[in-house]
Amino acid sequence: AVNRIAGFNPQEMANTVWAFATAGVTAETLFGTIAGAAANRIGDFNPQDLANTAWAFACIGWKHSDLFTVLGSTILERLDVLN
Secondary structure: HHHHHHHHOHHHHHHHHHHHHHOOOOOOOHHHHHHHHHHHHHOOOOOOHHHHHHHHHOOOOOHHOOOHHHHHHHHHHHHOOOO
16 A cells, blocks of 8 residues: 555545544554655645644654654645635
8 A cells, every 4th residue: 555655646645644543543654655755745735635634643643854844834834825
C-alpha cells in the first residue's frame, strides 16, 4: 500500500492518516511516507485536507518537523479563506 501513496491525491492522503489516527493505529512507515508526500504537495491541499492532516499527525504525536512547518506556513497564508 505504501508504494501507492505517490499516486494519492491530497484528499486520499488526508483521509488515510485521519482514518488510522481515529483508529489509534500508528503505522510509522505509512505516516512517514504520507508526511513526505504531503509536505511536497501541500499547495494542492484544500482547507479540509489541511485540517484533517494536521489533526491526524498531531493526534498520534508525530514529530515530522518538515510537515508541520509546511502545514503551519500554508495555513497562515490561507487564513483569509479558512473558516
